[in-house]
Amino acid sequence: MIKVYSGKKGLALVLLFTAGVIFLLSLFFWGISSVIQLFLPLLIILSYLLIIVFLLGVLPSTYFKYMRPSLCVYSAMMSHALGVATWLMSFFIVIKAFGLLGIFFILAFKLLVPIAVVGAMIKGSWHIVGHLLLWISFTYGMRYYSKRLLNSIPRASQQGRGRVIDIDAVEVKG
DSSP states (O other), rough: OOOOOOOOHHHHHHHHHHHHHHHHHHHHHHHHHHHHHHHHHHHHHHHHHHHHHHHIIIIIHHHSSGGHHHHHHHHHHHHHHHHHHHHHHHHHHHHHHHHHHHHHHHHHHOHHHHHHHHHHHHHHHHHHHHHHHHHHHHHHHHHHHHHHHHHHHHHHHHHHHOOOGGGGGGOOOO
């Protein structure tokens, strides 16, 4: 059975519960921010490595038609990995630029990267603005390229049935 308090006791319990939730959320976001800060150099290196592999590996390899189905998958996976890196960096920048108010912006507007770009501009971190704009453009560019590559593959090879044979050209002798 749940006991309901009214009056001053009820108000004190609600305030205490709210303060506890805010404290736990603050601790959680502080911990995430600390972990991201620890892995930030590795995150930057891996992001640019993904971009280099895409530009020097995936794009030239699409010349060969037999490689296109696998390159489509690789491009989509690289896009999602770069998207995660962009999201983590954006989250870190928003927390550092706006503090706990940044969490409100993230939840209210649901536009993490633009808020991070504005926060980096406010802080004067122009190299971070450049990183985020480059990463987000490559993230969506890779996704678009993956879909375009998938649409360029003939339907028969997508279904794994082999080559399409024109039925009118086949003679049947009885």
